Amino acid sequence: MQVARVIGTVTSSFKHDSLVGAKLLLVQPLLADGEGFDGDPQVAIDTVSAGIHDRVVITSDGRLMRDVLNSKRTPARWSTIALVD
Amino acid sequence: MQVARVIGTVTSSFKHDSLVGAKLLLVQPLLADGEGFDGDPQVAIDTVSAGIHDRVVITSDGRLMRDVLNSKRTPARWSTIALVD
Amino acid sequence: MQVARVIGTVTSSFKHDSLVGAKLLLVQPLLADGEGFDGDPQVAIDTVSAGIHDRVVITSDGRLMRDVLNSKRTPARWSTIALVD
Amino acid sequence: MQVARVIGTVTSSFKHDSLVGAKLLLVQPLLADGEGFDGDPQVAIDTVSAGIHDRVVITSDGRLMRDVLNSKRTPARWSTIALVD
Amino acid sequence: MQVARVIGTVTSSFKHDSLVGAKLLLVQPLLADGEGFDGDPQVAIDTVSAGIHDRVVITSDGRLMRDVLNSKRTPARWSTIALVD
Numbered sequence: 518m519q520v521a522r523v524i525g526t527v528t529s530s531f532k533h534d535s536l537v538g539a540k541l542l543l544v545q546p547l548l549a550d551g552e553g554f555d556g557d558p559q560v561a562i563d564t565v566s567a568g569i570h571d572r573v574v575i576t577s578d579g580r581l582m583r584d585v586l587n588s589k590r591t592p593a594r595w596s597t598i599a600l601v602d
Numbered sequence: 603m604q605v606a607r608v609i610g611t612v613t614s615s616f617k618h619d620s621l622v623g624a625k626l627l628l629v630q631p632l633l634a635d636g637e638g639f640d641g642d643p644q645v646a647i648d649t650v651s652a653g654i655h656d657r658v659v660i661t662s663d664g665r666l667m668r669d670v671l672n673s674k675r676t677p678a679r680w681s682t683i684a685l686v687d
Numbered sequence: 688m689q690v691a692r693v694i695g696t697v698t699s700s701f702k703h704d705s706l707v708g709a710k711l712l713l714v715q716p717l718l719a720d721g722e723g724f725d726g727d728p729q730v731a732i733d734t735v736s737a738g739i740h741d742r743v744v745i746t747s748d749g750r751l752m753r754d755v756l757n758s759k760r761t762p763a764r765w766s767t768i769a770l771v772d
Numbered sequence: 773m774q775v776a777r778v779i780g781t782v783t784s785s786f787k788h789d790s791l792v793g794a795k796l797l798l799v800q801p802l803l804a805d806g807e808g809f810d811g812d813p814q815v816a817i818d819t820v821s822a823g824i825h826d827r828v829v830i831t832s833d834g835r836l837m838r839d840v841l842n843s844k845r846t847p848a849r850w851s852t853i854a855l856v857d
Numbered sequence: 858m859q860v861a862r863v864i865g866t867v868t869s870s871f872k873h874d875s876l877v878g879a880k881l882l883l884v885q886p887l888l889a890d891g892e893g894f895d896g897d898p899q900v901a902i903d904t905v906s907a908g909i910h911d912r913v914v915i916t917s918d919g920r921l922m923r924d925v926l927n928s929k930r931t932p933a934r935w936s937t938i939a940l941v942d
Binding site: 688689690716717718719725726734735744746747748750751754766768769770771772 | 864867868869870871872873876881883885894896897898899900901919930931932933934935
């Protein structure tokens with residue numbers, strides 16, 4: 518799990534059925550100073566109604582996704598699990 | 603999950619049976635600016651009919667692969683799950 | 688599993704139900720010298736009552752989390768498993 | 773999954789029982805140019821009779837390993853799944 | 858799986874029950890030259906009686922850990938699986 522900042526959203530008209538209606542966030546994991554960053558951003562399904570510039574905790578566990586998307590077969594893995602105060 | 607650009611395809615005459623007929627994309631995960639990149643490209647099975655230069659969302663979940671390749675025993679893990687608009 | 692130093696905590700008022708009451712540590716994996724570090728910190732659930740500056744061993748196994756948080760559906764993955772002497 | 777070049781083999785007289793008879797390759801994941809590389813090489817079980825300098829596709833899925841090594845308990849994870857033409 | 862050099866051990870008086878009696882190695886994954894290294898060391902459970910400076914093959918598979926530690930609930934993931942000749 519990592520603290521990441523929401524830097525954008527990803528829109529797609531052609532995607533896996535289980536993702537229809539899901540909001541895809543582009544999030545950038547943050548370094549120890551809580552501001553700088555390094556490396557690749559991740560795409561995460563929004564579960565906490567996060568907006569641009571919000572800081573969130575993200576996880577790679579697929580279990581939550583299968584609940585949220587109501588699909589046993591979703592290939593989605595990364596999602597938000599907490600909005601940082 | 604990451605946003606990546608399709609930079610090529612991988613052709614193989616000798617491969618795991620479950621991959622016969624599958625299209626293997628070489629994709630490069632993108633940095634926050636949506637253009638730059640850093641680090642190793644991934645090989646992903648195409649599920650969205652992506653072409654060179656297209657941007658896609660990729661996932662490491664093996665579940666989708668077992669459905670798409672119709673093989674409970676496929677060792678394939680990475681695939682596309684969305685074509686970015 | 689990695690040796691990491693606790694560098695802070697993460698507070699969130701809006702999070703997955705299974706995380707209510709859990710202490711979220713911000714931990715920085717350490718390099719071979721046991722002091723320097725490189726790359727992204729991780730968020731890990733505390734299971735060893737670690738404090739700031741403590742060194743801990745962290746793991747990405749979800750099994751412990753399901754026990755500690757008493758939730759079969761928690762998406763939490765990273766946790767401490769040992770406090771380094 | 774990644775495209776990697778075979779750069780050597782690993783020999784071990786003392787190893788997990790399930791690895792007896794298996795060929796362990798040392799492979800280096802390749803960058804986008806198909807030649808350069810960055811970061812740590814991986815150890816992968818050979819399933820495609822790859823030789824030094826060959827390019828292969830590697831995967832971290834443990835399922836193939838359990839089949840190839842005929843062992844439900846093998847801890848092996850990375851293997852080749854295709855030989856690049 | 859990676860080739861890594863044993864650079865130390867980790868001692869902990871307060872840890873998950875399943876780790877009591879286990880030897881925790883601090884290992885540094887090696888670059889292609891078999892000597893240089895880059896990035897974070899890992900903590901791995903010893904299963905091959907490795908000593909300082911030995912080279913080992915490590916894996917992230919949790920299955921071996923559950924056997925070796927005789928615990929279905931151990932959160933341990935990384936272990937040695939072979940001692941390099």
